[in-house]
Amino acid sequence: NAGVTQTPKFQVLKTGQSMTLQCAQDMNHNSMYWYRQDPGMGLRLIYYSASEGTTDKGEVPNGYNVSRLNKREFSLRLESAAPSQTSVYFCASSLRGTSGSYSSYNEQFFGPGTRLTVL
Amino acid sequence: AQSVTQLGSHVSVSEGALVLLRCNYSSSVPPYLFWYVQYPNQGLQLLLKYTTGATLVKGINGFEAEFKKSETSFHLTKPSAHMSDAAEYFCASGGSYIPTFGRGTSLIVHP
Numbered sequence: 423n424a425g426v427t428q429t430p431k432f433q434v435l436k437t438g439q440s441m442t443l444q445c446a447q448d449m450n451h452n453s454m455y456w457y458r459q460d461p462g463m464g465l466r467l468i469y470y471s472a473s474e475g476t477t478d479k480g481e482v483p484n485g486y487n488v489s490r491l492n493k494r495e496f497s498l499r500l501e502s503a504a505p506s507q508t509s510v511y512f513c514a515s516s517l518r519g520t521s522g523s524y525s526s527y528n529e530q531f532f533g534p535g536t537r538l539t540v541l
Numbered sequence: 542a543q544s545v546t547q548l549g550s551h552v553s554v555s556e557g558a559l560v561l562l563r564c565n566y567s568s569s570v571p572p573y574l575f576w577y578v579q580y581p582n583q584g585l586q587l588l589l590k591y592t593t594g595a596t597l598v599k600g601i602n603g604f605e606a607e608f609k610k611s612e613t614s615f616h617l618t619k620p621s622a623h624m625s626d627a628a629e630y631f632c633a634s635g636g637s638y639i640p641t642f643g644r645g646t647s648l649i650v651h652p
Contacts (some may be wrong), residue, residue: 463644464644464645465642470639513584528640529575529587529590530577530587530633531584531587533584534584535583535584
């Protein structure tokens, strides 16, 4: 099993350009997440998808859109990149889904990250 | 709402010394608690987790954590630090769709 994979690993954009970060998991997980990590800020949730066909905003959704293409894939799109979006982006997945009870803990599995620089 | 507080953004120890990374949580319901480790230029990986049962939890690489409900704490310890333990450590609380992460503690290990 590859676990959670992300492409690309590195990307440099100019202000105003667009791009899509790809994420896929092969663990048959229900929930998927996009985080950004900035120095001193920890992990901040951008968007998440509790199940195929649903997406919800997290803490910092502005400037981003997501698509849960199928159960395996969850993409993050920057329509018009800004320097403030320079960050390391992580995708994660967990087994927890909409049919889970509260007793289902939410262990997450993370991808290796995408380092994005916006000039 | 759940919250997780990690005390100290940086912890520095000598090789062979005790490692203690502090985590406190607040939750209105019994929490599920996790410690993740992030090595340089990598994603996070699970170190250990507490769900139910035994309050002393053992993880990978010799780490362990004790769930103390009375103190709302879940501190991470390792008896003897290795150079390879240098990394960022995150405490997290689960149980809902959106886990709550602490801001992380950077462990620095001196020779």
